[in-house]
Amino acid sequence: MPRLWADRSAVRLLPDEPGFATGPVRVGELTAVGEVTLHNGRTLRATLGGTAPDGCSDTELLLRVWKSLGSDGLRRADGMFVLAIADGDDLVLVRDHVGTRTVFYGYGGAGWCASTSLLALRRTPSLRAGLNLDAVRSFLTFAYLPGDETLVSGVRDVLPGRVLRLRPDASTVDETFWEPEERIVAADDHPRRLRALLEEATASRLPAGEPVGVLLSGGIDSSLVTALAAKSHDQTVRTYSISFGSELPNELAYSGLVAAHCHTTHTVLAVPGEAIASRLAETVALLDSPVRDPLTVPNLLLAEAAAADGLTVVLNGEGGDPVFGGPKNLPMLIYEMHREDTAPAARATAYLRSYRKCYEDLPTLLRTDGRGAPLERFVAPYLDGPMDSLLNRLLHCNLRTKGAHHILTKVERLTAARGLQGRSPLFAPAVVDHAFTVPPRLKLHGTSEKWVLKEAVRDLLPRTIVDRPKSGMRVPVQQWLTGPLRTLTHEVLLDRRSHPLFDVRTVRSWLRGEGALLPRQGGKLWLVLTLELWLRAYDLV
Structure with missing residues (x-):
């Protein structure tokens, strides 16, 4: 699968695989490469007044929209896209409104580099990228990574709806071109x-x-x-x-x-x-x-x-x-009805617990120091943000965290x-x-x-x-773990040669079905197994 590759230090934009579909495109002084699919290309062409050549690629069309209209043009686009633009000595990265496609970036001895392949950046010598332990804590709490951090140290993910300008002096300028806003309309239609x-x-x-x-x-x-x-x-x-x-x-x-x-x-x-x-x-x-x-x-x-x-x-x-507004919001709505803790982070902490993953197990699960930057930082800006309705705050949070960093990216990849x-x-x-x-x-x-x-x-x-009420798909995780996946699970999670992240006593207790009043160990084991397999694939063990 082709992935874009951008190297600002040489002010060039090249694919990291031969035969990348669009190749670099030039519009005036700008050069770009992208993974761009536009659903309203005809409308965007009309907006440009016919200046886009017939038959030009979606990547070129979006670059022309950016050059002519800037962030307002990006806001009008409807599609799945990331775009990397060489603009003078700057490297400009653009990610679509909701985060369907992703682009990662890091700064090393050779300057900025960016790619839609995290593995490509992991293998870039100048970045000296290792394991980001803070991101391990985030993953074990959310079951995905909810913000711009990645599991590779020194490499970040451009947030959705953003234009990120990377400057030669290692500084960045982040601009939002689209963010949902609460504008309630009292209407019956x-x-x-x-x-x-x-x-x-x-x-x-x-x-x-x-x-x-x-x-x-x-x-x-x-x-x-x-x-x-x-x-x-x-x-x-x-x-x-x-x-x-x-x-x-x-x-x-x-x-x-x-x-x-x-x-x-x-x-x-x-x-x-x-x-x-x-x-x-x-x-x-x-x-x-x-x-x-x-x-x-x-x-x-x-x-x-x-x-x-x-x-x-x-x-x-x-x-x-x-x-x-699906059913996952109900625990938080019930919490708010009976809330007694008025501390600023109380709502965000309750939200983390509502995920029912490994947030409360971190002290006994991780062999490393379980402390780090507060995990509430990923959700507090939405849960305590500008929207008035609590339900809309929850939906805003779900959209910008799980939607952009789990649902859409999983489907796309x-x-x-x-x-x-x-x-x-x-x-x-x-x-x-x-x-x-x-x-x-x-x-x-x-x-x-x-x-x-x-x-x-x-x-x-x-x-x-x-x-009919939402029931969800019944996935037989517990049967898999005790059946066809049993050998793999035990070999991976109890292997002394694996990454020394997890306390084997905690893992063994989950494998024996201990440590919870309800049968939730299967979900926790699946979480840890997924992480360990990913770390091995990325040579981070």
């Missing part, structure tokens, strides 16, 4: 207005003249994307669902119902535990930052199935929960690894902007979550799909 935006976002992400795939779980989010794609596209719509075995609770009846209702060509992919065991290390290594998501291997297998069917684009329903583009209509900037104009009571409407989203598409789907 929010579902209608949202419907129009959803139709536009989905239609603009459909591949012209080609079939399209949709990853269909059977929940409301992926179901509405399926329905909108089937309604708008003039080509075959293929849907893909996962089965972990008939003995486990699943949503196959719901995904099958949606596929039949929307007349898609439907595929159910069986994913046995043996496939997870044989592909886990490979899949983890494809990610620039690990995520504790047991669906990573199934996601890769779905991408392979779609690629085998000749597809180049697959849509998904990611974004419904972090943008419109795993689909791109198989030559696909994974596109997320519910994360479209216009859809997100509208979500923060909707009164919170229309998102969490009594006991109905994502109410406005459901009402916007009620006529497109069977009532059974629209009105």
